Amino acid sequence: MTPSDAAAKHATAETMRAWTLHAFGRSNLQLSEIDKPRPQADEALIRIRAFSLNYRDKLVIEGGLLPQLPTMPFTPISDMAGEVVAVGENVSRIRPGARVAGHFRTTWIEGNPTRDTSNPDTTLGGPLPGVASEYMVLPEHALVELPDALSFADGATLPIAALTAWMALDAQPGPRRHETVLVQGTGGVSLFALQFAQAMGHRVIPTSRSDEKLARAKTLGSFDGVNTQSYPNWADEVLSLTDRAGVDRIVEVVGGANLGQSLDALAIGGTVSQVGFLDGIDLSFAAVPLMLKHATIKGISVGDRQSFESMLAFMARHKIKPVIEETYSFESLTSALDHLDRGAFGKIVVAGWEG
The missing domain is CATH 3.40.50.720 (NAD(P)-binding Rossmann-like Domain)
Structure with a gap:
């Protein structure tokens, strides 16, 4: 392997695919190659296996919810499930290999909402970066483990709609x-x-x-x-x-x-x-x-992580499975958004990168 081949292989290993929004409007969504993140202290690196669509995502992409995003290009979409592939220092709640879902209101851990936990700047998919990518890092406190009975596609429907x-x-x-x-x-x-x-x-x-x-x-x-x-x-x-x-x-x-x-x-x-x-x-x-x-x-503006975990236990006890109308490939996000416009019976999921 030549030095240039080795450099190219290293570059590929350190990048990932993600959907990025370069200006408000669905036509400005692009499938891009961006840097793959690394977990820092108290963070976990998650390989995203599925994400689901909410009406909120449509509004964020079209500029109808958040008049300004922190930076463009911006990765949208709020709800995901995946597996933990690495953790940073001091991580104790989540282990590598765990199957997890993201917690939309990342700082609301328990109890009634407060000024801090209701801060809109702490929500995934806007203003915080979203989940429409192959990998992402999140603080360990913003993750919940999925019961064995729920697939990644099931888990991806839960953070906003179910909670x-x-x-x-x-x-x-x-x-x-x-x-x-x-x-x-x-x-x-x-x-x-x-x-x-x-x-x-x-x-x-x-x-x-x-x-x-x-x-x-x-x-x-x-x-x-x-x-x-x-x-x-x-x-x-x-x-x-x-x-x-x-x-x-x-x-x-x-x-x-x-x-x-x-x-x-x-x-x-x-x-x-x-x-x-x-x-x-x-x-x-x-x-x-x-x-x-x-x-x-x-x-009602979603909920706290403790309630999320109680809900998961209830779903396991009563054998409740999410209603998913259709699943699209990651490369077909725009088609999935078109389906969201038409309306769905239950949830629309995007899962599975090709290749």
Whole structure:
């Protein structure tokens, strides 16, 4: 081997492939060769085996969520699973060979949110670098180990969608009062909420604009469904299904004026867990239903690592597997993003570098 061949081989060994964003807009995503990171003290190097897509990722790429990213080119996407291949000094929680998922809110370890743990600068996939690469380094405290029953593709769906659903249900250890829970749509957060609520013994009512998707949701354990295209005033139909009592909890992913109907469909003393804003970031609703029903609107922004670990234990105990509609190769990220635009039943995963 000549010196130039050796240098080329060394260069290849120290670089990796990654999707990089050079300016806002999907057309500015490029598959690039960049430096492979090395773990420093308290960090682990992870070989990424899969990542999943969230609505947040689309907004970051298009410039609709974060007006400024720290630097361009920027690697997007927030949720991944992979294997630890090396660790830096002082790492004790995670061992090489461990199968892990990243924790989106990297500094929120346990307890209620604080100014520090809610700092938006500590989230993966913007402003912190994202996971659409062959390797990445993360602090050991920003990793959770996956149960054996979950594949890398399964694990990649969990950090935002599953943990958001878990927190939206106010999941706590111990006995639970059985509730009626309404989940909106059949995307990742909503289907995780359906599966978790059903396993907790709650009665679950999903909404969708598709009878076919409502039928699929029923196979996961839903009680009944409401087609919001057939019933634009869908709150009235929910009240009919509940003998006018309303539902105890709503996982609200739509936002905008839809929140007004959520309050109409809510039971006395019920809770709306506001987790999304598909129809607009500005919420609008009448004050009277909120007041008369003594309702609570609770904002949810993912959760802490301890809750993530409790959720994983619950999933293992109840044998819950994520609903993945389709898996794309890493080279096909733009096609996966197109699928996200069309909507999915559950999650879209990107897994497996070619070559």
